[in-house]
Amino acid sequence: MNISLSGKRVLITGAGRGIGRGLALRVAACGAHVIAVARTQADLDSLKAECAAIETVACDLSDWAAARATLEALGPIHSLVNNAGLAVLEPFMEVRPESVDAVFGINLKAVVNASQVVARGMLARGEGGVIVNMSSQASMRPLADHAVYCASKAALDQLSRVMALELGPQGIRVNCVNPTVVLTEMGRLGWSEPAKAEPMLRAIPLRRFAEVEDVVDAVVFLLSDRAAMISGVRLPVDGGFTAC
Secondary structure (H helix, E strand, C coil), rough: CCCCCCCEEEEEEEECHHHHHHHHHHHHHCCCEEEEECCCCHHHHHHHCCCCCCCEEEECCCHHHHHHHHHHCCCCCCCCEEEECCCCEHHHCCCCCHHHHHHHHHHHHHHHHHHHHHHHEEEEECCEEEEEEECCCCCCCCCCHHHHHHHHHHHHHHHHHHHHHHCCCCCCCEEEEECCCCCHHHHHHHCHHHHHHHHHHHHCCCCCCEEEEHHHHHHHHHHHHHHCCCCCEEEECCHHHHHH
């Protein structure tokens, strides 16, 4: 399927590494003007070196006021991908209050902030738009030691549905993408031990983890006009894990 995003200004958070970086490169290749937001300047510098056409912005999304000011200064945005995320893994009985604040601060609060800024511009222009929120299979299935992360992604799914309900009449589509384990550099390190990986792989009918491109393909489709009638959904990219 040939997808063009030519003429679109697409804001991607968490774009310095992993899924966000792969997505920024693909969306730029589809003809969009990409604005890549990340906290670490070195990651943005290496992304810029790989694709000079990408606009890079260093921003700490955990700071509501500073992030809001930075995003408001970016100009019109046609599509937003809230990809930035944080996981702090602790058994439920060992969950610390600072873990709850940090994980919900990025996985939910920062999404509200960025989406309000971008959607306000979309509404003012009256042209509609697209928002894709990066969720997880953890929003639908409980995972040991993931209590706060699972809860934050479940909250993100429901937030996305409300956004789709309220913003849809103005032509703004909102969807979630819910991947399984993704073999980013960090994912390969975290799931390299067979004792950890094999039980999860056995629970995935396709018997493999996702590659970055598997997730990028799904997000790009949702950003495109090919998905013009899709809103309010959570799209598992999980090899069937949540179907069982």
